[in-house]
Amino acid sequence: MSDNSSGVTAGQGKEDEMVPTEIKLMADKRSIDLYLKLLESGSEKKRDIRLVVVGKQGAGKTSLIRRLFGEDDIKDVTSTNGIKIHKIKCKAMSDDGKWNTLDENYEETETNARLLKEYVGKLQDKRTIKEPVEAHIAFKDNTPVTSVDESKKLETASKQPDIIKPPSEHPVNPQQPNQSSEQAAKDFETMLSAKSKVDVNDKEEYATFMLWDFAGDEEFYHTHQTFLSQDAIYLVVTKLNEAYDPKAQALFRLWIDSIHCYSRLEEQNIISDDKTTTSGDLDPPVVIVGTWKDAVKLEADTVEEACRKSLLVYTKNLADDERGHVRIEYFISNEEDDCSVFQQIRLDIINLARGMRTWNKDYPLKFIQLEQRLQEKKKELPIITYQEIKHISTDTPNPLSEEELILFLEFHHDLRSLVYFKDLPENIILDTQWLSDAFKCIVTAKKFQATTKIQTKWDEFYHTGQLNYEVVEYIFKKETTILYEHKEYILKVMEKFDIIIRPNQLEGADENPCFYVPCMVKAEPEIDIYKMFNVTKDIRKRSTWLCFKFIFLPPHLHNHLIASLSRKYNIAERVVTGQKERQIALFKSTAVFELEETTKLRKLLVMTCPNVIQIQVWEFGEDIKNGWYKYIADFVTEELNTIMHTRFKMSNVKFEKTWECGLTEPKCVTGSNKFLEEPITEYQCDTCQIKHMFIDEWSDQQNKALTVSVIWSIYHVQHTSCLHQLSDDKNK
Known part of the structure; x- marks a missing residue:
């Protein structure tokens, strides 16, 4: 079995240097060309x-x-x-060393400044405005009051709408020029009459x-x-x-x-x-x-x-x-x-x-326009529907196509400036601070847990990681109304991030089951895991250990793998003497899954030791045979690579697959044996100090070797028989 290597190769060339890493690493490589086209329609420097x-x-x-x-x-x-999360503005070039924390209105003002400076620069280049535009606006009775010169400029701007719109060589919506022009003039006037002062004469670069x-x-x-x-x-x-x-x-x-x-x-x-x-x-x-x-x-x-x-x-x-x-x-x-x-x-x-x-990367002006609208929207609600954001994105002077909108959402999702999942299209979270606050309602330190009327169930959750739906209801009901109203969507997002696991529902089961939260599990198996499930010490019933060895195992990777496996298999349950309810076999660093849900004759053990994830299959029916579990090995390998390289972009995390005798105690597994290109049939076991047959349950390599051997044997027999027949015929 070979080492994993699903690294992403970035494109080459000067144009590729203009593309952010998040765009390069997207699964759809057309995103790079799309982003470059967006830059051609107008851009500004991002710091x-x-x-x-x-x-x-x-x-x-x-x-x-x-x-x-x-x-x-x-x-x-x-x-x-x-x-x-704090927002800070500082001078990028003059190094005065001052950090200014920003209020909630800053993002809108800053976006206006970015757009306004770009527009004014383009207008001055075209000699439509000879003097710099000054946008220090006074307010009286909530009505913006401008100077005579500024009023004239606004009037001029309104009469020349196709000059005011964002710098683009092509008309955006030729079928509706008046609507686009009116919106452009409106946006320009909004920037000039911003709630905070925007000084387009300020040549300082800010970060x-x-x-x-x-x-x-x-x-x-x-x-x-x-x-x-x-x-x-x-x-x-x-x-x-x-x-x-x-x-x-x-x-x-x-x-x-x-x-x-x-x-x-x-x-x-x-x-x-x-x-x-x-x-x-x-x-x-x-x-x-x-x-x-x-x-x-x-x-x-x-x-x-x-x-x-x-x-x-x-x-x-x-x-x-x-x-x-x-x-x-x-x-x-x-x-x-x-x-x-x-x-x-x-x-x-x-x-x-x-x-x-x-x-100082170039950044599309189309994206800045949409950011401006979303910043205004975020003041009202931290969450928005996809249809609403789609409407907003088309109601700008330079509208985004749906393909461009999805690129915007995926890019900002990777930046965690918003949260968007294509397969959860009903909502988009605009405020990641709000999402973080939702996370900590469930995943939190004990000192932050409020006293509840259901303390017993809360304590059970903190120890076993089982989150009763009643506790979920209680937690979110205590929070803000908006959080409670979007409770189901937040739970789905937490599932997408593998923070919680929703158990597979059996027909007729309770509609409000317990959730599992692997990162909150504190419980260790109270007895030996083999005794817990009555697994005999028999090499025909315990598979070889398959080990995924890391130089460094990210601490959260185990929990993500448990979540992936739980979507494919049910977590095994066990009867505890003196207790009415069954308990799931989910512990800190250990989990057991049912591979055969009906018969329960085959189970999968997953354990994490320092820098190693190790798995083993238990057979309670037939004896283990060659190549039976290659599909499990392939699934775990693929999931680990997806988690590391696609979801979290951890380009520097790698592992190799090794094996160990199935009778080795879990805490003693080192994965010291490597899979060889040349298959073996037996080996001296360091654990048992005896010779074992090598079954190799995790790949079909041994089967291929045996198949080739059998074919060669058949060929040899047939070939020898033919030679003997020819010899006999010659003698005759």
């Missing part, structure tokens, strides 16, 4: 940066963010529940940060993976005074490993002025922030040396390629350091952003 802050609970992430925002008072900081503050509690890690990205800057925050705590070390390594899954070595990295990016660096870039500097024991000549010694404890076991992500290291005290320390961090982050491949 949006994703900044993700991760680290252990209590490391000081939220305090750090406040200090970066220029807040000195951090005494009332509380733990983050789920994910908190917008989307800062994602991830909670440090373990329960949130699975949902966090939903929002990780290749094109982000990561601030990994760790407590310097906990350097010798194994748990702190493990969590630091988990985040570095998780980020490394998305690594990409650029052929030609851009090198910024301060040399923060070099040709040997790996993206995504990582900034390590060591906090609690004031609590580090001074076992060196200086505080700086003591802090560096502590950080080396965290980083000493990192692989060489993982170190390629680390650009800068800081040792700080959120409470004691002055503002100049955080000013320097802000400057270094913007310099890192300039060196990223996503910096």
Whole structure:
């Protein structure tokens, strides 16, 4: 069995450099040509940066963010529940080091500015406007008041609609020119009379940060993976005074490993002025922030040396390629350091952003127009129907075709600026903060769980991962009306992200069953898994272990695989003495599935050990034979590749398939045996210390070898017989 390799080969050439990674990696390769055509119809430079802050609970992430925002008072900081998303605007070129947090009206104003500057530039190029347009608008009784000159410009603009529309060489809707012109004039007037000031004379280039503050509690890690990205800057925050705590070390390594899954070595990295990016660096870039500097024991000549010694404890076991992500290291005290320390961090982050491949990319004006409309809509509701967004997308001066609209939605879904699933067409989530808040209603740390009238069922969920529908009803009913009204759709989205599992429904079963939430399962099997299902120690009844060995196994991958298998097979149930209800065999790192739902004579065991996913089949009927389970091996292989490379774009995650004797205890499985091109018939088992026949249940290689052997034997017999016959005839 060969190693998996479903990497995506990006197109070559100058035009391909203009296409975002998310577009390149789409399954439909026509998306690249479509995006390039969109750019031809008009574009502007995009400088949006994703900044993700991760680290252990209590490391000081939220305090750090406040200090970066220029807040000195951090005494009332509380733990983050789920994910908190902040929008920040800063000057991209002049480096004044100021970050301005933005209110809810900013997105609309900023989009207006982007469009307006582009329009004015085009108009000035055509000599239709000699003087720059000034759009500082005063308001009186909610009515915009403009100067005489501006009024004349608006009047002129209204009389020349085909000049005002977005720069495009071709008319967008020739059958309805008046409607398009009227809408263009209306949009232009809206931009000039924006609720916030738009200064088209401002030649400064601005960048917008989307800062994602991830909670440090373990329960949130699975949902966090939903929002990780290749094109982000990561601030990994760790407590310097906990350097010798194994748990702190493990969590630091988990985040570095998780980020490394998305690594990409650029052929030609851009090198910024301060040399923060070099040709040997790996993206995504990582900034390590060591906090609690004031609590580090001074076992060196200086505080700086003591802090560096502590950080080396965290980083000493990192692989060489993982170190390629680390650009800068800081040792700080959120409470004691002055503002100049955080000013320097802000400057270094913007310099890192300039060196990223996503910096200053051309972006279609058609997309900006739709963003503008959706930003207005998002103020009303965080969720919208597909038909409504389709209507909005065609009601712009430069309408989007349905193909372009779907590309817009899929692109922004990959960016997680909205959530869109083609097979869930009824709704689109415009506000990812709202979605994150919905996630944390169910997947949350115990300290954030509110006291409920159904506490017993809540405790059962927290321990076993079984979520009773009554609990779901109670949770969402306590939240906002809009959340409760869209409860069913949110549950479907959580299924798409593999956060919850909806069990296969049997005919006549309860319409409101329990859900399974694998990432919340804390329970371990109370007895040996073989004793639990009365599996005999017989090599004819236990298949060989099939092992998927990773250099690093992303922590959420097991849960995604369990979700994939549960859509194909039912999770096995067992009778527990003294209990009326059956219990499902879903545990932390272990699950058992029914391969034969009617007879229950064949089951699949799935287990996760450090950097290994291992599976085994149990036979309670016939003996295991060659090649019986190739379809299971193929299914698991395909699902793992789809999860890693298609859904999460983790281009750097790979595995190899190996095997182990089926009588080896699960915790002792290492997968030390490789599948060979030349099939074998027997082997000396290190576990049993005896010779075994090699059955090779997971592939048809052995069967092919046997078939070839049989054919050759038949041919040999027939050929020998013919030779003997010829010899006899000759003698006669």
